[in-house]
Amino acid sequence: MTERGKKIFLAICIITPFLLYCVYYYSIMVKNAPYRFSDFESITFKYGLGDSLNNTFNSKTGDYQYMDTRDSLIKTNVKFRKDDLLYLHRKAAELGFWNFPEEISGKGNPNHSTNSPHYYIEFKYQGKTKHVLFDAQNNENPKLNDAAKSLITEISNMINDVRDRK
Template structure:
């Protein structure tokens, strides 16, 4: 066997098993991922000042209640499409929502009681991920930005669905 043949044989005996192992390992890992879109059931968003989370949305039932500019409680029904849920799921993955702590709350209790709070929950068949976010939180700026961005995306998706005429 020539010197070139030996090098090719050595490369193939290392590279091919490594590639097969990677495909096998990561294939199982992706298949058994805890938060898969096909297992997604609903998204729940609640928000308000302090402990009063009067504004609420549940994508499973479509029930949406919010306080408008005249301080009136408005109840309506907004249905999110499968594409809307897929978009939210992918954005949650992109922003690292699964690694967020359950509570992102500021240290100052007085400021925390007057600041807006957001409760976000992604429900799946076997698991669910929740987050309680306080706008007065200022310890980790990147975490705060990611949480704010995800909440704004959910709110925008709800508003867009309502504007599309899916309101009943």
């Protein structure tokens, strides 16, 4: 058998089945992904000091209410485009939001204050909902804190960008 014939035989017998298996395996994984954007419904984002989450945003209705610097409640409508929602969905996936615990609190911290900033993030899909309550004073898991803070920053920036885009 020639050298070229050996390479062709190797490609047919080993590499081709491996590539076919990879395509088959990953196509099933993508199809059965737990949180797909095609099933996406809405994002709910709430934040405030302590247990009072006065500032709220709902992407389904576009309702956004927040307290300004003079403690006045401002109500406005902020509608996200599909691209904005897709960006946040992908950012959440990139940061591992689906693996976050339901509550990330700083209750184990001896310096914990009940008046620390709290954030509630909820991604709602057709069959599933993932929500996380995050306490900004939590310092138990730095990687998890950084990921949660990054997601909060991305959502806040997106809301402000869309509001300013009007």
